[in-house]
Amino acid sequence: MLLFRRTLGEVLRAARIERGLTLREVSAEARVSLGYISEIERGQKEASSELLASLCAALDLPLSQVLRDVSDAAAVEESLLAAPSATPIGVKRTGDVVASAA
Numbered sequence: 480m481l482l483f484r485r486t487l488g489e490v491l492r493a494a495r496i497e498r499g500l501t502l503r504e505v506s507a508e509a510r511v512s513l514g515y516i517s518e519i520e521r522g523q524k525e526a527s528s529e530l531l532a533s534l535c536a537a538l539d540l541p542l543s544q545v546l547r548d549v550s551d552a553a554a555v556e557e558s559l560l561a562a563p564s565a566t567p568i569g570v571k572r573t574g575d576v577v578a579s580a581a
Contacts, residue, residue: 481556483549485522487531490548492520494538508537 495505506513518524535542
């Protein structure tokens, strides 16, 4: 299942690491507690629009880029979830039940 908060956290963490910033540095710049940012990065907490704007400013990253990266990651995950799984030859799929022809 695709969780927006988890994907958003992954994008924010990747941006922070790419910029060589610590949680402490982002926390001080964004004026958000270090623990809360950590929970957002781990997908455990939802970020309000105001908080997300503060984090983007601290990361010197446009909000539109963060949302684009989250959207791209979501599209990839959705396509993987929607891809039909390979069914071995001689096996017939019936809903969630797999029946073997052998």
